[in-house]
Amino acid sequence: MKRIDDSFVFRGIEFKNRLIASPISINLSNLDGTVSDEDISYYGSIAKSGVSYVTVGATALSVSGHSTSRGLRCHSTNYLKGFEKLNKEIKKHANSCIQVFHAGQQINPEHTGFPPVGSSEYVVPDIGVNARVLSIDEIENIEEEFVSGISRLFDVGFDFVEIHAAHGYLLNGFISPHMNRRKDKYGGSEENRFRILKNIINGLEKLDHNYLSRLNLRLSASDFISGGLSENDLSSWKTQLSLEKLAIITASMGIYESAKMKPLAMKEGRYRESGRLIKGLLPNNMVVSQGGIRWPEYARKILEEDNVDLIGLGQALIADNNWASKALMVADDTIIKCTECGRCRYIKRKQLDFDCVRPEAFHSRDSKWTKRKLAKNSSRGGTK
């Protein structure tokens, strides 16, 4: 039976337990997308929390592929120094992973100064700007940016790189029949809709066949929209992309258009069910269960009952960055629980400085960033 405190070796990398930090974009990079001191402070403090592995939030590999004004970018070698520093900081305490993406049809030009682009014309209701359809040359260029960008990040020393193909961003927007209405070789049939991601994976394998054994995928198990992706498509992800060659697979759900469905689906256990289904399809990959996991007791139950390998923690770690070490010591009742206020999501959407209603809990007090936050909060009368 799997337990949260199991240690093991996977693909030559030691995992000290089965708790991992899910990707969280904090919108605190420098304005040009380079890694800031705040990024290093945040991800470093999460690494200290006791988890075995930390995923840096969605990082764009194209100059215009980010989704927030201060989103991380890594589209040129000039950016690598910062990522090297960030990776080193995480690796003092945990294994490192970085998630890469292109925001595609969901880019908000007001936030990034770049237009939304994608497989097809598509308007996110909250953004209201029609996406420009990418030409075949542009798609091939983006494929190349993913391949060279991922290769650079492996060279920097990240243990794993995760491709983000969920949440309605560019790759999800090609694979989903709801968002992709193309009539050429990148649209229509299942084979065509998966082509862009397949080309990226094949391109990486050609460059270095070892890359795939450290390549992770976050896929969309459901768009929550009729005519979009659903759990019935999970076996297509496996066969179209030969997922057994990759390392760690995570299911997430929802696109911006259907974002309100996410909390409900988590409560109903659909995220958990997707993890279980993927593990059934891919017994030799590491499979993550994530979404709404707030209590160690629930994490332990998932590992016992679902046969998945890793527990992904997002907001639980924002609210209490000692969550993992407390859970490992079975000091569950000392955990500061996420209040489910949604503030961290809201401020990301509104392009505000990332924080939590519990700043006293979520960063080590000695970090520069926490000190600044606490000072700011106390001058505003504090947040309780």
Ligand SMILES: Cc1cc2nc3c(=O)[nH]c(=O)nc-3n(C[C@H](O)[C@H](O)[C@H](O)COP(=O)(O)O)c2cc1C
């Ligand atoms: C502030 C915030 C930022 C997030 N950033 C990312 C991201 O960069 N990439 C991603 O795949 N998911 C992102 N997510 C989703 C989380 O990784 C996770 O799937 C989701 O919050 C559900 O898990 P949880 O209940 O443990 O938080 C973000 C969530 C929040 C709240």
